[in-house]
Amino acid sequence: xxxxxxxxxxxxxxxxxxxxxxxxLCSCLKELGIDVQKIISVGDDVETIASNISDISLNxxxxxxxxxxxxxxxxxxxxxxxxxxxxxxxxxxxxxxxMTAYFKKRGxxxxxxxxxxxxxxSKSIMLENYNGTAPGFYISINQCVFFFMPGVPxxxxxxxxxQVKNVLIKKYNLNDDILIERLTVFGxxxxxxxxxxxxxxxxxxxxxxxxxxxxxxxxxxxxxxAAHQDKQKAQLKIADAKKWAMDHLENKVVSEQGLxxxxxxxxxxxxxxxxxxxxxxxxxGLIANMMTNVxxxxxxxxxxxxxxxxxxxxxxxxxxxxxxxxxxxxxxxxALEMAQGARVKAGADFAISTTGIAGPxxxxxxxxxxxxxxxxxxxxxxxAKTYTFSFDDRxxxxxxxxxxALERLRRHLIRIR
Amino acid sequence: xxxxxxxxxxxxxxxxxxxxxxxxLCSCLKELGIDVQKIISVGDDVETIASNISDISLNxxxxxxxxxxxxxxxxxxxxxxxxxxxxxxxxxxxxxxxMTAYFKKRGxxxxxxxxxxxxxxSKSIMLENYNGTAPGFYISINQCVFFFMPGVPxxxxxxxxxQVKNVLIKKYNLNDDILIERLTVFGxxxxxxxxxxxxxxxxxxxxxxxxxxxxxxxxxxxxxxAAHQDKQKAQLKIADAKKWAMDHLENKVVSEQGLxxxxxxxxxxxxxxxxxxxxxxxxxGLIANMMTNVxxxxxxxxxxxxxxxxxxxxxxxxxxxxxxxxxxxxxxxxALEMAQGARVKAGADFAISTTGIAGPxxxxxxxxxxxxxxxxxxxxxxxAKTYTFSFDDRxxxxxxxxxxALERLRRHLIRIR
Numbered sequence: 001x002x003x004x005x006x007x008x009x010x011x012x013x014x015x016x017x018x019x020x021x022x023x024x025l026c027s028c029l030k031e032l033g034i035d036v037q038k039i040i041s042v043g044d045d046v047e048t049i050a051s052n053i054s055d056i057s058l059n060x061x062x063x064x065x066x067x068x069x070x071x072x073x074x075x076x077x078x079x080x081x082x083x084x085x086x087x088x089x090x091x092x093x094x095x096x097x098x099m100t101a102y103f104k105k106r107g108x109x110x111x112x113x114x115x116x117x118x119x120x121x122s123k124s125i126m127l128e129n130y131n132g133t134a135p136g137f138y139i140s141i142n143q144c145v146f147f148f149m150p151g152v153p154x155x156x157x158x159x160x161x162x163q164v165k166n167v168l169i170k171k172y173n174l175n176d177d178i179l180i181e182r183l184t185v186f187g188x189x190x191x192x193x194x195x196x197x198x199x200x201x202x203x204x205x206x207x208x209x210x211x212x213x214x215x216x217x218x219x220x221x222x223x224x225x226a227a228h229q230d231k232q233k234a235q236l237k238i239a240d241a242k243k244w245a246m247d248h249l250e251n252k253v254v255s256e257q258g259l260x261x262x263x264x265x266x267x268x269x270x271x272x273x274x275x276x277x278x279x280x281x282x283x284x285g286l287i288a289n290m291m292t293n294v295x296x297x298x299x300x301x302x303x304x305x306x307x308x309x310x311x312x313x314x315x316x317x318x319x320x321x322x323x324x325x326x327x328x329x330x331x332x333x334x335a336l337e338m339a340q341g342a343r344v345k346a347g348a349d350f351a352i353s354t355t356g357i358a359g360p361x362x363x364x365x366x367x368x369x370x371x372x373x374x375x376x377x378x379x380x381x382x383x384a385k386t387y388t389f390s391f392d393d394r395x396x397x398x399x400x401x402x403x404x405a406l407e408r409l410r411r412h413l414i415r416i417r
Numbered sequence: 418x419x420x421x422x423x424x425x426x427x428x429x430x431x432x433x434x435x436x437x438x439x440x441x442l443c444s445c446l447k448e449l450g451i452d453v454q455k456i457i458s459v460g461d462d463v464e465t466i467a468s469n470i471s472d473i474s475l476n477x478x479x480x481x482x483x484x485x486x487x488x489x490x491x492x493x494x495x496x497x498x499x500x501x502x503x504x505x506x507x508x509x510x511x512x513x514x515x516m517t518a519y520f521k522k523r524g525x526x527x528x529x530x531x532x533x534x535x536x537x538x539s540k541s542i543m544l545e546n547y548n549g550t551a552p553g554f555y556i557s558i559n560q561c562v563f564f565f566m567p568g569v570p571x572x573x574x575x576x577x578x579x580q581v582k583n584v585l586i587k588k589y590n591l592n593d594d595i596l597i598e599r600l601t602v603f604g605x606x607x608x609x610x611x612x613x614x615x616x617x618x619x620x621x622x623x624x625x626x627x628x629x630x631x632x633x634x635x636x637x638x639x640x641x642x643a644a645h646q647d648k649q650k651a652q653l654k655i656a657d658a659k660k661w662a663m664d665h666l667e668n669k670v671v672s673e674q675g676l677x678x679x680x681x682x683x684x685x686x687x688x689x690x691x692x693x694x695x696x697x698x699x700x701x702g703l704i705a706n707m708m709t710n711v712x713x714x715x716x717x718x719x720x721x722x723x724x725x726x727x728x729x730x731x732x733x734x735x736x737x738x739x740x741x742x743x744x745x746x747x748x749x750x751x752a753l754e755m756a757q758g759a760r761v762k763a764g765a766d767f768a769i770s771t772t773g774i775a776g777p778x779x780x781x782x783x784x785x786x787x788x789x790x791x792x793x794x795x796x797x798x799x800x801a802k803t804y805t806f807s808f809d810d811r812x813x814x815x816x817x818x819x820x821x822a823l824e825r826l827r828r829h830l831i832r833i834r
Contacts, residue, residue: 013453015444016629018437022458027432036430037465039458041439048454212433278723284709285702288723292701295777295811303729306695306705306721308714312763316720316733346729360712394712 001172003029004060005039006052008067008077009151013043021066021156028160030210032174033225034062044068049080057084057142062168064160067151069134071113077148078137082121085141089119094126095135102133124148127163131155138167145171179234181222181242182258185249186407193218196248204241216400219258220245254407261406262290262297268413269300269350276409277346278304279317279338279353281329282372286402287354303346307338317341330355332373332384339375340382350412351377352405353384358397372401376408378416418589420446421477422456425466425484425494426568429458438483438573445577447627449591450642451479461485466497474501474559479585481577484568486551488530494565495554499538502558506536511543512552519550541565544580548572555584562588596651598639598659599675602666603824610635613665621658633817636675637662671824678823679707679714685830686717686767693826694763695721696734696755696770698746699789704771704819720763724755734758747772749790749801756792757799767829768794769822770801775814789818793825795833 005025011017022039029036037060042048049068056063068077082089095118103110117134120126127136127147132155138147147164149156168174185193190213197220200209210221222241226234246253255264269276278287278301288304291297305317310329313319318341319334327333335353343351356372363369370391375384385408389400422442428434439456446453454477459465466485473480485494499506512535520527534551537543544553544564549572555564564581566573585591602610607630614637617626627638639658643651663670672681686693695704695718705721708714722734727746730736735758736751744750752770760768773789780786787808792801802825806817 012440013443013456014447014627015440015442015453016627018435018440019456020435023429023432023435025432026430030431036432037460039430039436039456041456043454210431210433280702280705284714284718285697285705285721285723286709288697288702289706289815292703292723292725292775293812293815297701298725298779301701302726303733304702304721304723305733306702306709306723308709309719309763312720316722316762345733346726347732358709362715395710398706398710 001034001062002060003034003036004056004063005036006049006056006063006065007039007041007151008044008049008065009041010043010074012041021151021153024153024157025064025066025160028165029064031178031180031223032165032168034168034174044074044076046076046080046083049077050083053081053084053141053146057144057146060144063144063146064164065146065148066156069117069136069148069150071111071117071133075117075134078120081124081139081141081146081148085121085123085139087121087123087139090122091115092118092120092126092135095120098126098128098135099133102129127159129155130158130162136163138164175225177226177229179224179226179238181238183220183222183242183245183249183253184255184258184260184264185218185220185252186216186254186261186403187252188218188249190218193220193249196250197245200241200245203244204237207238207241215396216403217254217261220249221258254410260290260294261403261410263294265406265410265413266291266294266297266300268410272413274349274413275300275302275347277302277342277348277351279342279351279375280304280306281308281313281338281353281355282358283354283398283402283405284308284358286398287352287405290402290406302348303342305338305342305345313338317345328367330357330367330371330373332375332386335373335375335384336377336382337375339377339384343377349379350409351375352409353377354401354405356397356401358394358401360392360394370397372397372404374401374405374408376412378412381412418451418479419477420451420453421473421480422453423466423469423473423480423482424456424458424568425461425482426458427460427491430460438568438570441570441574442481442483442577445582446481448595448597448640449582449585450595451585451591461491461493463493463497463500466494467500470498470501470558470563474561474563477561480561480563481581482563482565483573486534486553486565486567488528488534488550492534492551495537498541498556498558498563498565502538502540502556504538504540504556507539508532509535509537509543509552512537515543515545515552516550519546544576546572547575547579553580555581592642594643594646596641596643596655598655600637600639600659600662600666600670601672601675601677601681602635602637602669603633603671603678603820604669605635605666607635610637610666613667614662617658617662620661621654624655624658632813633820634671634678637666638675671827677707677711678820678827680711682823682827682830683708683711683714683717685827687713689830691766691830692717692719692764694719694759694765694768696759696768696792697721697723698725698730698755698770698772699775700771700815700819700822701725701775703815704769704822707819707823719765720759722755722759722762730755734762745784747774747784747788747790749792749803752790752792752801753794753799754792756794756801760794766796767826768792769826770794771818771822773814773818775811775818777809777811787814789814789821791818791822791825793829795829798829
């Protein structure tokens, strides 16, 4: 089956927004076993949209279209579709009813402009919009079925998930009985992950691998289409493949469930009923921010002291003045005392600390940009280590420093488990 | 002039990565006065790439192509181009020389696979890659000039900025004499910004507006093509337009130079030779992280206490135990004492604090998700205020809380200036 995606809207072509919808839809279609052959973005112009729809109708079997269903004059997709389909726009009673209900629920006034959104091609079938006003629709043109969805990501996603997906599964007898296992990998580049997992497809026929680089981790998906298979057998098969992948990725898998490092550390702390304090210099609050992005983190995360100044390191965390004078702020001894200080001050079970040079300035020959000292303090163990990374970018350095600190804690937590 | 963008690579069609290159290139072309009519993404398949190049060569005047220039077997763009151009690949001595120099500088071994990257269509002209190994090139096919660049954003960007842009300007006598003014707007939605600036185009002919929503701010660009104009006159014209826009956006402009709120607050603190401490509960380190993403922030940012637990608020920031017992953690009095405590402990001129409910859990009828108390303490002024926002999302709430806290400080700093 040949699938295309057509994204409409001037804002993409003007560079004002990045088209994230298409990547989302590609990934959803891939999970259904459908490969997308082409993504096209065009502006808000009736003739252009209509001629692209006509072209696609002769070359693809399905096409997902996003954007241009709103109430303003720029929103021309339904009209362009009716032109390409040699159809006419008619007021859809179903769409009107659904829209009035939506407006009523929110106490908005229903205007004449909104009525335009209920004008759909006569041969189309409406798709409900649960998150907004513009209804979607689908329609066959030549050999291709077109699904028209809004451009607002939250509206598009729910329309795809709840409706388009089901129509596709039913219409094409697709296989949505899909098992997916996710691994989060840290410490290997994407090409290295690919190289280590070479031979997977031959060893596990019927399964697919997907990779997504999300600096500094690589997310690995193992996908098994389990339709027409015994469920239990399929589960065993994918568990086997997962074990194989984990063995080949050695000790670089930070989560066997595809969690972020902060989620995984949080999970381990919860499981072990332990609490955490942090002392950050060069990461500047990033570790605390990552930890507190996880809902429920107040159960185990107590405190982070972002001590950018030496005085704060001394007065708030209790680092010895002599340590700073003798060794400087970027030193394992300082990192160690920061972690120990944060742990004691917050009354936490564990503490991690960072002090280093994120750059772009502040590096020296002995302490170059990319160098970081990471401290770890626990009830029966305290140690600091130095790491050196080679990114030129301040934000990348902060990110990799934060990741390395959390990874040190994670390894400690699984060892003592 | 009709411009198309062709992005190649399986990873985009698989949904593994989001195509940010095309948005970047659209925005660059727009600044040169060139509108992009179509963006196409296709996979790593020679026939598909070649047939798309052929189509585009008959429909566009220029086309920017990204991806597929690497050393692996997937990288087929140069070959596809040679097919579409009815040309052959030849070893480019210039490319080879540039690549060997790049490898030597970094101490990498030059392999046979890399030599493939120096094979370019015989009729093409090479483009230097300053940030990687794969050279780019440009070539005329039918009515269209194609520019081939790598898919890695850092390599593509520098190739466009330093070379492709100049070729375009020279070849088409374009106008790179562009004046741009940037405003950062907070507290208004994108449609509201558009509505407030209605009439701009009529009032300032020859100038364009661009908007980019970057939650929670809207970035506004005022663009003036100043070619064939007296430079000083053009400067005055755009200054006039900027003043008009700022008047219409009332007090919602947080930076007149398009800076982020953290950069703007940092700029004001530097200007006034003042220092900052922060006390964060619900923002969990996000404010400190935003501040320390700015290089040079160690000049004014001293400390942030991320006090998630009540004990940390009491023991580290010196909040009164009685305050927490009487009023709870989310209260203006607590926020006030947090800010005052952080200011004194760090010896800073100013401090801001946040305590609230980021959600999704933890809300009550009196203290719903989205409520935040923000404290501000200075040498002659201390006050806390309550704000309520209505996002359902934890990360959006953290972001808007952080933004609101920094905006309060910014307003205070410009008032006392």
